[in-house]
Amino acid sequence: MKQFTLTQHSFLLLLGLVTVAFFWILLPFSGAVFWGVVLAIVFGPLHERLLAAFGERPNAAALATLILIVLMVILPVTLIAAALVDQALGLYAMVSTGQLDFDGLLRRTVGGLPGWLASLLERYESTIMDTLRDKLTAGVAQASQLAARYAVNVGRNALNFLVSMAVMLYLLFFLFRDGRTITARIKRAVPLSSHYKKPLFDKFVTVIRATVKGNVLVAMAQGALGGLIFWFLDVPAPVLWAVVMSFLSLLPAIGAALIWGPVAAYFLFSGAVWQGAVLALYGVLVIGLVDNLLRPFLVGKDTKLPDYLVLLSTIGGMALFGLNGFVIGPVIAALFIAAWSLFAGAEEFHGE
Template sequence: MTQFTLPQNSFLLLLGLVTMAFVWILLPFSGAVFWGIVLAIVFAPLHARLLAACGARRNTAAFATLVVIVLMVILPMTLIAAALVDQALGLYAMFSDGQLDFDALLRRVVAGLPAWAASLFDRYQSTIINTVQEKLTSGITEAGKLAASYAVNFGRNALNFFIGMAVMLYLLFFLFRDGRTIAARIKRAVPLNSHYKKPLFDKFETVIRATVKGNVLVAMAQGTLGGLIFWFLDVPGPVLWAVVMSFLSLLPAVGAAIIWGPVAAYFLFTGSLWQGAVLALYGVLVIGLVDNLLRPMLVGKDTKLPDYLVLLSTIGGMALFGLNGFVIGPVIAALFIAAWSLFAGAEEFHGE
């Protein structure tokens, strides 16, 4: 076993301290740095093509890739966010003005229940209605307080958002321009044998690219399809529900059904049989089919992770890291599998 001298130990201690201090400094911009790295990996093939087309002019290729990202990702996201806020405010106004009467909606649902369920509801009617009213009132009140707090802090939140966006784009430019050099230096600095480093780095890059592209494409497809059927069935706020379904579809197998399932049940229980049947069939055969076909092809195929592990790592990652977790969770799971596979291979090799 290698014995380190006092100067070597002191340098390692210093290296650890300055690394922790550097990470601490970057914490306020951790989201911007994280998504800058993710986008650099995802759009690396596009940048390589643009670099070849620009005659190896690195600054021009990096700037061109940045423009494509702004037009393809950031601008559409901004427009969708504006529409989302508009429809969310519209629904909140309907709640506040009493245009949506939850007592009437609940009674319409009860009227469509079987006789035994309706009699059970009549027995506990007052308790159920009071509980529902209490939850809705508290929910609307909290939503109002949240909206007011966002209104008060809008300037600060907007400033932080634009600063983070500027940091991400600024970092992206240099990652595209000098990314290969930076990656090569990081690989050299990692104290692992090349037998381990190459597969782990390759797996890291593959999983990030597959997870982001696959999950984003599935989310966009499911959200768009869900928003279209909600618009066709005249459900209030189709853009809002489309965005919500897009976010929920990041959870494999169960995501978008959390929204369209209860709406279909409401239609069926309230006598709107054709709307409920259309939505249920559309949800299972169209929205569900997108998840069952595209996700294994775009995510599981490249990451080589089983569906149940993709689901668990995505849910766990989002529980711990928020929205960033839909990338971080599968990456950690894939590196876990890759590291243990390498370890098992090394044990077999040494055993021979």
């Protein structure tokens, strides 16, 4: 086995220290850097086509790709965020002024329950029902206050947001322009043989593209369909609930149903039977069908991960890393599977 000299040990120590220091410096802009890299990977094929169309002029192709990303992604997200803030503030105002009486809503819901269930609940109304009522009222009020406070903080931190956005777009331009060179240098620097590097890098890129494109498309579709039916049924703040359903739909199988399910139940038990039936059928047959058809085709097909692993890695990733976790979780899971598959078939580890 090769023995490292003192000079080599010192250099490796220096390499580790400057690497940690470098990532520490980037920490304030970690979100901008992360999404810059993700967008560069996702829109890489588009940039390659534009590069060929521009006759291998990297600056023009990178700028054109950047403009398309702003028009297709950033501008629509900004407009939706503005509508979300407006409706969140409106919902908070309705809660704080008593226009939305959750105690009354709960009583009407209980009044619509089957007789045997209503009588059973009445026995424990002083305990279970009062507790449920208080928790529901306090929870919704806190959620509305949180949304309003977040909206105010976004306004106050608009400068930080704009700086992060500028950093992301600036980095994205150079990732497009110099992406091939950067990728080649990273591959050379990773201390693995090409037998391992190629499948791991390929899996990394494939999973990021499949996860982002698949989950975002599913989230957009489910959020838009959910917001549409909420608007049709005259549910308050449909844009707000559409965005919430979009975020929750990042959780496979169970996401959007956490919103439309309780609303459908409220309609049914409060006497609005046709609204509840329409929302329940629409949720199962339309919103649920989008998840059942699109997600396996867009995400599972390319990542080659079973549905349960996609679900667990997504939930775990979001629990640890927030919104970024819906990308990080499946990537880690896919690399875990790929690395162990390589290890299981590697002759140098098994002496075959």
